[in-house]
């Protein structure tokens with residue numbers, strides 16, 4: 370396909386923005402991409418990608434560069450706080466015909482996406498104003514330069530400034546958890562995705578290749594503590610399984626609070642929100658990256674199918690993406706509610722039916738995009 374006349378700006382070079390840039394380029398568009406941060410400013414954390422992320426990466430023709438990275442995850446093991454088995458999910462069976470589940474360092478996925486985006490990202494750049502014109506968008510950048518685009522894609526995360534500038538929504542809502550992340554070297558041997566479920570708290574350990582473990586923990590709450598490593602030792606010091614050995618070597622803990630974005634509409638005029646800017650949820654199902662990658666695939670398909678009718682493309686895009694992102698939001702809330710059930714009631718149920726219940730949370734996502 371030859372170059373398209375549509376002038377497109379993608380704001381934000383995270384997973385969603387870079388994947389959108391990649392998908393648009395594959396569809397013959399030549400988007401500009403801007404990013405607030407300087408190049409290479411990414412904390413060292415891990416990422417677990419369920420099978421539908423692999424399918425979307427395949428549609429973006431990026432499965433080749435991702436396949437050697439990280440660790441393929443075959444099984445999820447759920448344990449109680451003492452480290453005794455509750456249930457398992459056979460991921461190869463669950464995601465059969467869709468894609469492999471993989472855990473990897475976030476920076477490695479980012480590097481693949483950055484190369485795949487195929488054009489220069491303008492770093493250290495923010496949008497100051499957007500002006501919704503009848504068939505275009507006027508943009509002023511913080512350095513005072515201006516430009517006009519046929520479409521502006523806000524991929525600037527849960528606290529999206531494009532969302533505010535286009536009057537599509539306010540700040541994100543707290544989703545109710547404090548979350549901790551760290552990458553551990555010289556940790557205990559952990560071969561599979563392993564989560565210990567406690568009382569309104571949980572601790573997850575996943576290998577991400579080269580002897581590294583991605584550790585993710587959460588507790589109910591909305592305020593991050595000043596000493597996250599100390600808080601983790603206090604919260605999880607009595608847990609069993611691999612947790613004591615992980616806590617011993619734990620260092621460089623990143624802490625935050627979960628946020629949710631729920632909007633009545635994802636576009637106004639020629640401004641569209643994608644990824645966390647449109648539909649952030651708590652990361653309980655690890656679907657944020659997969660949803661962002663799927664958004665990119667469907668947006669490019671919608672624009673290509675609608676020719677230069679941007680409004681029709683945005684309407685088609687939203688009606689295709691809504692059911693899947695709504696499913697993720699609702700199942701995330703369902704799973705988070707189970708945290709409030711006391712382990713004495715919850716654990717016997719999980720021992721009997723946990724594998725089926727947890728697998729069921731992904732049912733709609735197994736189907737086509």
Ligand SMILES: Cc1cc2nc3c(=O)[nH]c(=O)nc-3n(C[C@H](O)[C@H](O)[C@H](O)COP(=O)(O)OP(=O)(O)OC[C@H]3O[C@@H](n4cnc5c(N)ncnc54)[C@H](O)[C@@H]3O)c2cc1C
Pocket residue numbers: 380381382383384385386403404405406415416417418494495496524525526527528529530531548549550625627643644645646652655656657658659661
């Ligand atoms: C603790 C935690 C653990 C998670 N674990 C997982 C997991 O294991 N698996 C998974 O799939 N998902 C996980 N997620 C969710 C996942 O990180 C997000 O869903 C995903 O990163 C969304 O991508 P995005 O590009 O939409 O947003 P972001 O990753 O937030 O990227 C937005 C980009 O826009 C830039 N930006 C922001 N404001 C501006 C601006 N004004 N102008 C220009 N650029 C701007 C930012 O610097 C950033 O580069 C987790 C989230 C959290 C909080």
